[in-house]
Amino acid sequence: MDRAISEANEPRGAMAPPAHGATVAFIVERLREDILAGRLQPGSRLVECELTARFAVSRGPVREALRRLAAEGLIEHAPHRGAGVRRLSARAIRELFEIRAELEALAARLAAGCDDGAARARFCQSIRPIFDGRPRQAPDYLSENAAFHDAMMALAGNLQLRELATRLHLPLIMAQVGGVLTAGALEDSVREHRAIAEAVLRRDPESAAALMRAHLRRAAALAVPASHNGGGEPSASQQPKASLGRK
Numbered sequence: 180m181d182r183a184i185s186e187a188n189e190p191r192g193a194m195a196p197p198a199h200g201a202t203v204a205f206i207v208e209r210l211r212e213d214i215l216a217g218r219l220q221p222g223s224r225l226v227e228c229e230l231t232a233r234f235a236v237s238r239g240p241v242r243e244a245l246r247r248l249a250a251e252g253l254i255e256h257a258p259h260r261g262a263g264v265r266r267l268s269a270r271a272i273r274e275l276f277e278i279r280a281e282l283e284a285l286a287a288r289l290a291a292g293c294d295d296g297a298a299r300a301r302f303c304q305s306i307r308p309i310f311d312g313r314p315r316q317a318p319d320y321l322s323e324n325a326a327f328h329d330a331m332m333a334l335a336g337n338l339q340l341r342e343l344a345t346r347l348h349l350p351l352i353m354a355q356v357g358g359v360l361t362a363g364a365l366e367d368s369v370r371e372h373r374a375i376a377e378a379v380l381r382r383d384p385e386s387a388a389a390l391m392r393a394h395l396r397r398a399a400a401l402a403v404p405a406s407h408n409g410g411g412e413p414s415a416s417q418q419p420k421a422s423l424g425r426k
Contacts, residue, residue, distance in 0.1 A: 206234050206244035214253050214264055215325065215350040216318055221266035225254060252348055265351065269403050272352050276399035279347045280392050282340060283328065287387035289335035291379045298334055303380070305330035309372045315365040325350045327372050331391075334379070356402040364401060371397070 213219045230241045245262045248254045255265045267275070293299060308323050315323070328349060332341040353360075371394040378387035 203240045203243045203247070206230070206236070206240060207247050209234075210244065210248060211251070211253060214248075215354050216321060217354045219264050221264050221355045223264045224260070225262040225264070227261065252346065253351060267348070267352060267355060272356070273399060273403045275347045275349075275352060276395060276402065279344065279349055280395035280399070282344045282347070283331065283395055284388040284392040286332050286335040286337070286340060286344065287375060287379060287391035288384040289337055289340075290331050291382050291384040291387040293334050293336060295336070298336065299380075302330050302334040305333070306372075306376050309369055309376060314362065315369060317360040317365070320360060320365050320368070321350065321353055324353060324368070324372075327376075331375075331379070352402060353398075359401045359404075368394070368398070 210219070210225070219225075225245060227238055227241050227245075230244075231238055234241065245254060245256075249256060249262070253265055254262050256262050290302070306327055309327055328344075332344055335341070371390065375387055375390045375394060378390055
């Protein structure tokens with residue numbers, strides 16, 4: 180989680196920009212990935228001229244990409260200062276976790292009751308990484324965690340529930356408080372994921388829901404103190420600029 184912001188600019192194989200400049204969708208995808216993986220920290224400014232250089236495009240596609248990311252709640256705009264990665268307050272994180280715990284408990288309940296064999300097979304395939312015994316590092320865990328919760332929502336099969344949960348920004352929260360993800364915390368979280376998955380696979384809706392709720396409440400107990408900032412929610416204008424230009 181403590182990688183230098185400049186690493187966000189390094190080319191990464193399949194993620195290389197299109198030959199004639201990036202599309203809006205590509206810019207959105209790349210910046211979203213950088214934010215949720217913690218390569219762009221909360222409060223980091225997103226400067227248009229640096230983004231146009233990075234993606235080899237004019238200001239138009241960059242502005243549209245930033246507009247879409249703002250609509251997703253991943254960035255915020257400050258008057259006369261431009262865009263920056265959104266920083267959630269301790270109160271916001273606590274309230275979002277309270278809502279998310281109940282929504283995801285419902286998702287786990289629905290997933291355990293799903294009788295669609297093909298959907299259950301896709302679920303098993305998607306969650307395979309959680310049964311890997313390797314030690315976790317925070318950046319890799321964040322991707323694994325997002326995939327696990329996405330797989331649960333997919334198996335639940337309720338599109339409205341999935342849309343509501345997506346608006347609650349669990350990946351953004353986890354990226355913001357990644358400093359609390361010690362080796363012990365990661366091990367506990369992976370163990371909880373396995374227990375939830377096993378309850379779903381043995382078709383036990385009550386256990387799956389209870390385990391998911393407890394899992395997210397424990398995550399909230401770690402995240403809220405780590406994010407505490409005296410009740411305020413600093414805006415992008417209060418944060419130092421993080422350079423996104425190519426080296």
